Amino acid sequence: MGVISGGVLLATSPWFSVFSEQKNTVGSLARIGVIGPGSRGQFLMSFLTKNPKVEIVAVCDVYQPSIDSALKIAPKAKVYNDYRRLLEDKKIDAVVIATPLDKHYQIAMDAFDAGKHVFCEKSIAYSLEETYKIYQKYLTSNRVFFVGQQRLFDPRYIHAVEKVHSGEFGEINGIRTFWHRNNDWRRPVPSGKLDEQINWRLYKAHSKGIMTELACHQLQIGTWAMRQIPDKVMGHGAITYWKEKREVYDNVSCIFMFDNGVKMNYDSVLSNKFYGLEEQILCSKGTVEPEKNKYYFEEIPPAPAFLQLINDVENAMFGSMPFAGTSWVPETANKNTGHYLLDKKPEGDGTSLLLEAFAEAIITQKQPELIAEEGYYATALSLLGHQAMEEERMLDFPDMYKLNYLNHKSIEVAI
Numbered sequence: 001m002g003v004i005s006g007g008v009l010l011a012t013s014p015w016f017s018v019f020s021e022q023k024n025t026v027g028s029l030a031r032i033g034v035i036g037p038g039s040r041g042q043f044l045m046s047f048l049t050k051n052p053k054v055e056i057v058a059v060c061d062v063y064q065p066s067i068d069s070a071l072k073i074a075p076k077a078k079v080y081n082d083y084r085r086l087l088e089d090k091k092i093d094a095v096v097i098a099t100p101l102d103k104h105y106q107i108a109m110d111a112f113d114a115g116k117h118v119f120c121e122k123s124i125a126y127s128l129e130e131t132y133k134i135y136q137k138y139l140t141s142n143r144v145f146f147v148g149q150q151r152l153f154d155p156r157y158i159h160a161v162e163k164v165h166s167g168e169f170g171e172i173n174g175i176r177t178f179w180h181r182n183n184d185w186r187r188p189v190p191s192g193k194l195d196e197q198i199n200w201r202l203y204k205a206h207s208k209g210i211m212t213e214l215a216c217h218q219l220q221i222g223t224w225a226m227r228q229i230p231d232k233v234m235g236h237g238a239i240t241y242w243k244e245k246r247e248v249y250d251n252v253s254c255i256f257m258f259d260n261g262v263k264m265n266y267d268s269v270l271s272n273k274f275y276g277l278e279e280q281i282l283c284s285k286g287t288v289e290p291e292k293n294k295y296y297f298e299e300i301p302p303a304p305a306f307l308q309l310i311n312d313v314e315n316a317m318f319g320s321m322p323f324a325g326t327s328w329v330p331e332t333a334n335k336n337t338g339h340y341l342l343d344k345k346p347e348g349d350g351t352s353l354l355l356e357a358f359a360e361a362i363i364t365q366k367q368p369e370l371i372a373e374e375g376y377y378a379t380a381l382s383l384l385g386h387q388a389m390e391e392e393r394m395l396d397f398p399d400m401y402k403l404n405y406l407n408h409k410s411i412e413v414a415i
């Protein structure tokens with residue numbers, strides 16, 4: 001468990017209970033099949049192969065270059081081209097699903113039906129209805145269900161949320177999440193015919209773009225910190241810069257509203273990377289920026305009026321020099337450099353630990369608490385945000401898709 005062993009508060013991250021039998025499972029094996037070993041799938045495999053408790057029994061892909069690369073990581077893996085044949089393989093306990101978003105639903109449903117444990121990359125599915133059905137299938141399957149939300153296992157995020165929950169920063173009054181990049185997200189293709197297959201993220205039939213690819217990681221931090229699920233969302237999306245052969249937005253802004261009036265913003269612009277990505281948790285006594293590994297208290301003494309005057313002159317705020325110093329301090333962002341959450345920035349981002357947790361859960365056949373629900377709501381909010389932008393209206397979180405979790409109460413509806 002590395003960096004955070006022993007330091008984790010199970011109250012904040014109850015899914016860490018998965019490691020409680022870690023010593024007893026030495027010598028046991030989780031036998032995994034990887035479906036869709038493309039870019040992410042291979043990244044996951046690179047961690048799985050390092051875990052002595054894991055054997056990658058098989059890989060399945062419909063694209064030969066992905067198979068070729070996957071076999072370099074797991075040369076002994078059996079190769080399948082049809083995931084349904086892989087699911088028939090009795091040597092396989094569990095599957096990792098890392099295909100494009102629109103393929104997750106059928107594969108996950110079939111995997112549970114075949115009695116496999118499931119790790120599904122985020123976002124869980126292409127629609128709220130599919131996401132809900134997968135969750136319900138998991139509930140009746142007696143199998144474990146993980147989602148690729150690695151921040152749940154990232155020590156920076158765990159410490160940040162622990163500190164927020166401890167009340168050290170006062171009340172949460174706002175959450176600003178954003179992920180800005182400056183590239184078109186397009187991958188090179190060997191032939192134009194393969195563009196939709198390889199650049200599936202840019203096509204509406206396969207993806208919901210920024211929301212399902214990026215936002216789901218960040219919205220989950222907001223709800224984890226708040227211990228609440230927002231009930232309303234509105235937003236606007238557009239294609240403003242990368243117009244070439246692209247169907248999904250490259251510029252989005254959403255506001256998620258909690259019932260106590262707190263708002264969580266989500267912004268992403270794919271043509272400017274200056275501010276990068278962050279989840280800023282704005283509390284009455286401090287601010288937390290987990291991605292930067294930092295927190296800041298509010299009570300930094302205001303700059304003396306004399307320094308303020310120099311600053312104002314340097315910034316050409318006044319046409320001519322005033323006789324007296326300013327008697328006010330503008331609320332521009334201050335120079336508070338803050339404190340580090342962790343003395344040393346961890347090397348990974350939680351992915352390795354998330355996969356170790358999956359292997360433990362497969363072996364013990366025990367679902368860690370709340371991990372599926374965190375994944376469910378991360379996907380649900382991303383999809384709802386996307387829908388609000390598409391329909392250009394404010395949406396309520398639909399009762400029929402609420403789970404019995406946090407402020408949402410389960411309502412049994414057959415769909």
Ligand SMILES: NC(=O)c1ccc[n+]([C@@H]2O[C@H](COP(=O)([O-])OP(=O)(O)OC[C@H]3O[C@@H](n4cnc5c(N)ncnc54)[C@H](O)[C@@H]3O)[C@@H](O)[C@H]2O)c1
Pocket residue numbers: 035036037038039040041060061062063066081083098099100101103121122123148149150197198212213
């Ligand atoms: N957790 C994270 O931080 C993270 C990061 C990147 C991607 N992802 C997720 O991982 C998933 C895959 O993303 P990617 O960038 O690796 O995409 P990718 O296109 O690189 O890989 C997808 C692979 O699935 C294969 N595939 C398509 N249909 C298939 C089918 N029916 N059966 C078997 N294989 C099939 C493709 O040929 C390809 O090799 C997405 O859901 C994405 O959101 C998660």
